[in-house]
Each structure stands twice: as structure tokens, then as C-alpha cells.
Amino acid sequence: MAKQVIVFDVNETLLDLAGLEPRFSELLPAGMMALWFSRMLFNSAVATMSGVYQPFDQQGIDALVTTGLGAGIEISEEEARWVVDGMRDLPPHPDVEPALEALQDEGIRMATLTNSSRSMVRDQMGNAGLARYFEKLLSVESVGEFKPSPAAYRHAASSLAVGISEIRLVAAHAWDVTGAIRAGALAAFVERGRARLGPLSEKPDIVARDLTGIASSILAH
Amino acid sequence: MAKQVIVFDVNETLLDLAGLEPRFSELLPAGMMALWFSRMLFNSAVATMSGVYQPFDQQGIDALVTTGLGAGIEISEEEARWVVDGMRDLPPHPDVEPALEALQDEGIRMATLTNSSRSMVRDQMGNAGLARYFEKLLSVESVGEFKPSPAAYRHAASSLAVGISEIRLVAAHAWDVTGAIRAGALAAFVERGRARLGPLSEKPDIVARDLTGIASSILAH
Known part of the structure; x- marks a missing residue:
């Protein structure tokens, strides 16, 4: 040992991660956080499987923008970055x-x-x-x-x-x-x-x- | 060319994939299909990244069972297989x-x-x-x-x-x-x-x- x-x-x-809900719910319903997080993880796996490294916060921004589009809600990269930056605290x-x-x-x-x-x-x-x-x-x-x-x-x-x-x-x-x-x-x-x-x-x-x-x-x- | x-x-x-909704909604709300599918994809990526191959339908069954648990709903592997088999049609x-x-x-x-x-x-x-x-x-x-x-x-x-x-x-x-x-x-x-x-x-x-x-x-x- x-x-x-x-x-x-x-x-x-x-x-x-529930600490992120106040920011997340400014853009999307809090019930979509699990979907967003799953897609952030899958995005990251895609990066590694295809031989590219792009930081986790960028994966989170990408996943948030596309999850928004899927829900008919346009989210800018700046707005998405504000949510993902909430993970720092x-x-x-x-x-x-x-x-x-x-x-x-x-x-x-x-x-x-x-x-x-x-x-x-x-x-x-x-x-x-x-x-x-x-x-x-x-x-x-x-x-x-x-x-x-x-x-x-x-x-x-x-x-x-x-x-x-x-x-x-x-x-x-x-x-x-x-x-x-x-x-x-x-x-x-x-x-x-x-x-x-x-x-x-x-x-x-x-x-x-x-x-x-x-x-x-x-x-x- | x-x-x-x-x-x-x-x-x-x-x-x-919307054709799967009738079976899926027997076990979980249809609104959770996107989360389930994202997790099936991520499961598959995990398999490949960690050097193991387990077929896509098994990844779907695993993702359905664990997504059920996350929602407080116990789903058997047999029930999950019945849903995933619906992808064949x-x-x-x-x-x-x-x-x-x-x-x-x-x-x-x-x-x-x-x-x-x-x-x-x-x-x-x-x-x-x-x-x-x-x-x-x-x-x-x-x-x-x-x-x-x-x-x-x-x-x-x-x-x-x-x-x-x-x-x-x-x-x-x-x-x-x-x-x-x-x-x-x-x-x-x-x-x-x-x-x-x-x-x-x-x-x-x-x-x-x-x-x-x-x-x-x-x-x-």
C-alpha cells in the first residue's frame, strides 16, 4: 500500500455540478444539463478518437451551442462560454x-x-x-x-x-x-x-x- | 468522380429514430431519447478508446439501464433489449x-x-x-x-x-x-x-x- x-x-x-444550474438555466431548461454533459463527454471522445485535442471547455461550449440549436434556441459562443466558465466555481x-x-x-x-x-x-x-x-x-x-x-x-x-x-x-x-x-x-x-x-x-x-x-x-x- | x-x-x-418512440416510451419518457442516444454513442466511444469491442445494441442496452437508474426507474436488460431491438424496424x-x-x-x-x-x-x-x-x-x-x-x-x-x-x-x-x-x-x-x-x-x-x-x-x- x-x-x-x-x-x-x-x-x-x-x-x-448542480452549482452550475443557475447559469445553465439562463439559457436552457435545467433538465437538459444531463444531455449537455453527455454530449460534452462524447465531443471529447470524438476529439481523441480523431486525433485532435481541443480543451474540455471548448467541448462544453460546442455541446451547449448545438444542444441549444436542437431545442430551437440560438446560443452564442460567448453566452455558452459564460455558462462553462461557471464550472470554475x-x-x-x-x-x-x-x-x-x-x-x-x-x-x-x-x-x-x-x-x-x-x-x-x-x-x-x-x-x-x-x-x-x-x-x-x-x-x-x-x-x-x-x-x-x-x-x-x-x-x-x-x-x-x-x-x-x-x-x-x-x-x-x-x-x-x-x-x-x-x-x-x-x-x-x-x-x-x-x-x-x-x-x-x-x-x-x-x-x-x-x-x-x-x-x-x-x-x- | x-x-x-x-x-x-x-x-x-x-x-x-422517432419510429422507436412507442417502445421507448413504454419504459422512459420519450423526451429522454436524445439523452439515451447520446449515452449510447459515448458508451461506444469508451469501448473503442479502452480497446474493447461490445456491439452497438449492447451499448444501447447499457445506456438504457443506467439512464433508467438515473431517473429512478429500474429497467431490466431484457426490457432494454426489447427497446433496442426496435431499431431493427x-x-x-x-x-x-x-x-x-x-x-x-x-x-x-x-x-x-x-x-x-x-x-x-x-x-x-x-x-x-x-x-x-x-x-x-x-x-x-x-x-x-x-x-x-x-x-x-x-x-x-x-x-x-x-x-x-x-x-x-x-x-x-x-x-x-x-x-x-x-x-x-x-x-x-x-x-x-x-x-x-x-x-x-x-x-x-x-x-x-x-x-x-x-x-x-x-x-x-
Whole structure:
């Protein structure tokens, strides 16, 4: 266990995307946030599969503009950027800080690994008051491929100077856990809200309702 | 132009996904179809990015089960399969057959290239009465990577014995057009309903409201 490093996904896993609703609902009904986020993720996958890197916030702007058009609502790139910039100031879920404290108290190494850009994750962790828990704030921007590309998880391992099997990716997204496990890492799935692993998901050895449960399992392993 | 082959995407481009609404709405509100379809696409991208191939209908089942859980509705894999199997019997959009006729009359070579499985695309084209227009019904199942992976478009070119720059992918999805162009193919975008290219999309030299317009532009090129 000495060399294991816990690597946290950021959006939804640590930070509450519901904090974006006030800005989002200025442009589109809040009920469309899930569709927008899914399309932002798919956009990012399209970029990586077709060999191009365009930052996550640009993927979000593109997804917002096209989701608006699909709903018959014209949204300018500037308006969309204002919404996406709101991701820089999301509150942490209430279970996050106690869990990070508990892990830090035991001397566990921790980092983030996010599809957000380097600039965005720095703002996010600073605004949420979480930066002090992490040895590094890693972003896929450094490798130019979005999660779940194996290159993203390998980047985390090499940046933290451990083998891929020595990082444990903690995420509230089944696809992120699946990608990490297929890349050779350990993982833990947070069943945040109604998020659940699907029939095709890889099944990690740690699953819990919140980060408190995840931290307890990690410390008991 | 002699060697150019027109390669059609299937779902939404040729066939009307709205035909799935009666089955879908037995399990979830019809308004969630866009979210489900986006997640099916992202699931498929996750599979390809993490080096695994699991057929498109399985991706659809997984996305339906987890979208149900997110809405607080438990859906069994059997119920989800019944919905996804409804994709085998979708009606063509009304502009499709006249456009395919016009292209066939001019001796244009045509094929399909879909993320659907081989079995599904055979059923789809048979049930829609469109099979006779196509030299080949190509599926990404033969290459084991979903569009927009470049391997999928290269597979189409090699199966049709032409260079990648001699196929023109016709699709109603910005991401498919983008993937084809980045792989080195030509493309044409159908602005079906409210579908539009986004700020990050590659811009093809042919864009039209329906397949009649696409066919006219192809014949005029």
C-alpha cells in the first residue's frame, strides 16, 4: 500500500455540478444539463478518437451551442462560454472534505486527474478550497487525450512516479472507472445520487455511496 | 468522380429514430431519447478508446439501464433489449428513397457504414426496403472499432476497393462528418430537423437540409 496513490476525478466526483444550474438555466431548461454533459463527454471522445485535442471547455461550449440549436434556441459562443466558465466555481459535495482529511491524516498520497483543462482544475480546486489535499492537480491537457484513453491514466502514473497498477482512480462515472481498470489501474466507484455501474462496466473492488465510504474501504484494504 | 463511392450513415441519416418512440416510451419518457442516444454513442466511444469491442445494441442496452437508474426507474436488460431491438424496424425518412434513386440512376456506387452490428444493419435495410440501393452494408463490427475511429472509415474504403479520399460519408451527425474528414475522406452533412454543425466540427463541402439536396450537390460536383 505504501506506493499506492489515490487519483480523484473532479467534476461530479469532488465537485457538485448542480452549482452550475443557475447559469445553465439562463439559457436552457435545467433538465437538459444531463444531455449537455453527455454530449460534452462524447465531443471529447470524438476529439481523441480523431486525433485532435481541443480543451474540455471548448467541448462544453460546442455541446451547449448545438444542444441549444436542437431545442430551437440560438446560443452564442460567448453566452455558452459564460455558462462553462461557471464550472470554475463549483462547491464540493459535503462528504468530500472529511474523506480527504481522513486519507491525508493517514499519509495517503492524493492527486486529481480531470478532463478539465489545467487552468480550469487550478481554479476549481482553489475556489472549492481543496487544493491543499493534493500533491498534483493533473489534467489530460498535459497528454492531449481525454479520459478514458489509456494515455490519460498512464500520464497520471508517470507524473506521480508510480506504476499504473499503483494508482487507484476514484470516480462517480462508470466510464471513468472502466477506462482506468482497462488501462491497468485500480479504481473505486462512488454511487453519487443515482449514478450506478452499468451491465458493460468494469467492476472495481471498491464501491460506496459517498467518499466517506470510499475512504474507509481504502484505509481498510 | 468515377471512383467516388457514397457511404451513408444509417441511424437518423437514412432511418427515422422517432419510429422507436412507442417502445421507448413504454419504459422512459420519450423526451429522454436524445439523452439515451447520446449515452449510447459515448458508451461506444469508451469501448473503442479502452480497446474493447461490445456491439452497438449492447451499448444501447447499457445506456438504457443506467439512464433508467438515473431517473429512478429500474429497467431490466431484457426490457432494454426489447427497446433496442426496435431499431431493427425503423422507417426511412421520406426524402431518402428519391435521393437514392437519383444517385443510382446516375450509376453512383453506394454503401452504408454504421455503428450498428452487421445483423442489425441487414435487418434495418431489409425492413426499410432500402437494401437494393447498396453495393455493401458495412458495419464497424467488421473492424471492431466504432466511428469516429479512423479505422472505421478506412475499413469502408478498403472494403470498397478505393482510397480513403474517394469515399464521401453522408451523415446527419456532426461528429461522424468530423471523424470522416479527419480520417481523410470527403463528407456531406444533412441538417435533419434541428441538427447543425457545431463550432468545433469540420466543415464539409456539401451541406443540405435533406438527402435530395445532398444528392443534387453530389451529382453537380
